[in-house]
Amino acid sequence: MQAKxxxxxxxxxxxxxxxxxxxxxxxxxxxxxxxxxxxKLNVFLTLMMHRKAEPPNQAWVNALNMVDVVFYDSPNVxxxxxxxxxxxxxxxxxxxxxxxxxxxxxxxxxxxxLRYRKLxxxxxxxxxxxxxxxxxxxxxxxxxxxxxxxxxTAGSTIQQKQGETVQPRIEIGxxxxxxxxxxxxxxxxxGYVHPSAANVQVLVHSGxxxxxxxxxxxxxxxxxxxxxxxGDDKSEGDSFEIVAIVSATKVNQPIRDIPGDAIVSRTITxxxxxxxxxxxxx
Numbered sequence: 066m067q068a069k070x071x072x073x074x075x076x077x078x079x080x081x082x083x084x085x086x087x088x089x090x091x092x093x094x095x096x097x098x099x100x101x102x103x104x105k106l107n108v109f110l111t112l113m114m115h116r117k118a119e120p121p122n123q124a125w126v127n128a129l130n131m132v133d134v135v136f137y138d139s140p141n142v143x144x145x146x147x148x149x150x151x152x153x154x155x156x157x158x159x160x161x162x163x164x165x166x167x168x169x170x171x172x173x174x175x176x177x178x179l180r181y182r183k184l185x186x187x188x189x190x191x192x193x194x195x196x197x198x199x200x201x202x203x204x205x206x207x208x209x210x211x212x213x214x215x216x217x218t219a220g221s222t223i224q225q226k227q228g229e230t231v232q233p234r235i236e237i238g239x240x241x242x243x244x245x246x247x248x249x250x251x252x253x254x255x256g257y258v259h260p261s262a263a264n265v266q267v268l269v270h271s272g273x274x275x276x277x278x279x280x281x282x283x284x285x286x287x288x289x290x291x292x293x294x295x296g297d298d299k300s301e302g303d304s305f306e307i308v309a310i311v312s313a314t315k316v317n318q319p320i321r322d323i324p325g326d327a328i329v330s331r332t333i334t335x336x337x338x339x340x341x342x343x344x345x346x347x
Contacts, residue, residue: 102179104135109175113189116172123249124338129153132171139178145171165190235263237309237330247338250300254279254293256309256330261287263311268323269293270306275319300337307333 108128115125129146136142149167158164169189176184239256242248258265261284268276279293295305312327323329 101135101138104131105139105175105179108132108135109172109179112172112175116168116189123252127249136175136178139174141174142171142178145174235259235311235328237263237265237311237328239307239309239330239333242307242333242335244333244335246335248295248335249338250295250297252293252295252335253290254307254309255288255290257287258289258309258311259287264313265289265309265311266316267291267293267307267309268316268320269295270308271296272303272305275321276308276316276323277319278316295335296337303337305335305337307335 108131111124111128115122115128118125132146133143136146145167149164149171152158152161152164152167169186172189173184173186176189235258237256237258239254241255242252254267256265265282265284267279267282269279270276277294279291281291283290289309293307296303308323309330310323310327312324314324314326316324
């Protein structure tokens with residue numbers, strides 16, 4: 066082959082290699098771009114879906130805490146979030162017009178960043194919630210307040226009969242979450258116990274047939290609370306059972322059977338709720 070022939074072969078080969086790298090690079094670029102948009106869309110839809118939930122749920126809180134990461138390249142969104150953050154911390158502004166307006170403004174900036182150009186603030190502000198939801202929430206709040214009031218009083222009362230102390234009957238129950246609720250990976254479990262000094266433990270039953278002991282119980286007289294772990298990232302839609310027990314047996318590791326001496330609350334079945342997917346910035 067002559068020199069000019071070798072030159073043609075080299076140029077052709079280089080063109081093929083560059084085309085292959087260019088196509089691969091373009092594919093990776095669009096894939097990464099789609100992942101970033103999906104992460105933004107996930108946060109935006111979660112904040113829209115729960116924008117007027119009362120009280121705010123964990124999915125809404127998780128989405129807010131992802132704004133700085135997911136919208137890191139959207140200065141208008143980040144600026145709106147930084148303006149909203151101190152308002153959220155101020156309990157006196159919980160139902161204020163300032164909070165509502167600032168929150169809607171942040172959602173509007175997100176919509177603009179996601180190219181929902183025709184989605185106006187008046188559309189974002191519209192929200193449908195059946196009256197029965199508000200009535201149920203009010204009944205739940207009244208129920209929990211009555212429970213707290215009763216057991217705070219009962220827990221401090223020493224019963225006497227014919228000069229002898231009567232050992233009170235142990236009662237334990239779970240007030241929240243409610244049956245068949247969808248919950249995040251970390252969920253506050255709140256309940257009551259009488260007498261208030263009883264040794265409360267909370268167990269979560271997973272699909273592998275084991276009861277998992279939860280963290281340290283926090284107490285306020287007869288009211289207890291614990292932050293429970295509900296499954297993992299692969300548990301979306303799975304069901305879990307939660308139970309509170311009073312037992313002389315300390316449960317320190319997963320068990321198949323609840324201790325035989327345990328006094329057991331009503332079992333609550335919950336379902337794992339999907340959470341926003343974390344995407345690291347480039």
